[in-house]
Amino acid sequence: MNLQILPLAITMLAGPQIMSAIVFVTTARPVRVSVAFLLGVLVATTAGVLVARGLAALLGSAVPVDGESQTASTLGKAIQIALIALLALGALKNYLGRKTAEPPEWLGTLLSATGATAFRTGLLVILAMPSDIVIMLTVGMNLQSHRSGVGAAIPFIAATALVAALPLLLYLVFHKRAITAMPKVRDWMNTHSWLVNITVCGIFILIIASG
Template identity: 70%
Template structure:
């Protein structure tokens, strides 16, 4: 897969879960536009930095694996299988705990977020989420595999930013309806966070299994 292909599933997975829930919460605040723009700035910076670092790590790891000879492909396959098993177990854990699942407590604090808090949240929801780290590593490995520079990841960055901006764009385009609808969407995602996490795991298992 080139980074330009299948980029939308990767971008959606990047923002699924607390990430998009944060974006929805922020458009229900008193300073929706300013705080949301700060949040998007954090998302873009964290994703760009993460992909750049992942590209360098993939280059270093790729050199080590090439030096390992014929066993390197087996090592890569083992990592792929390990990721699939780990994600399947995580999905199972979310399903079994669905009745007691609760959204992260910090989401509630975003209702009074300032632009600075929005920016920090944008950074943290990308850099502190294991699923996002895995996706950025996947993109970095793809760049290395195709001997591509950082510029080849721009479609992925743009798609991730677009998905992150959807709540704000809907807010701007359909202000009155969005003001009424967003709290309901936020509440649904809060009560169904376990389902969102399972969907994220399923998407990423598919991407790993198909060599995305």
């Protein structure tokens, strides 16, 4: 894949996704629920890429390939501009509403999550997030345009899983410090959810603009 793997993976998890991962390492059973969450993320990302690759294959000639026509190129640029404009508006909306912004209510319920709940959360934070769906569609179209199999997306899937695992890895490596630090990070992200959303929009704009 010629995609910028790490930025895409970071964008996949920026927002409620990484906030969920942080919340899980502050629960009574951090390792168990975090591993279940990671499995959910891995399954959802793999399934999403498979579906996206299938949709891109069905589109066939509608997907730009090397040597694409001028019309397709113009359409692609128009779509890029439209996406960038929407993301910029989203970032502006988050900034203007920063004083009243609140994190999703469901994040607070994760402190008492079971392994099954964590697994479902891992599925939903990937498959139910519009930004993640767009990214996976981008990956699928990239695979189609280069006539690559799903195996070529393994670096992207692995990077996404690695980013999702960072809170758990930090917890395991810096156990005592993590126990103190993670709740603070969780609380900061809860109170600055607007800034997290703006950052996500900014990263995605850069990815689209450089695509």
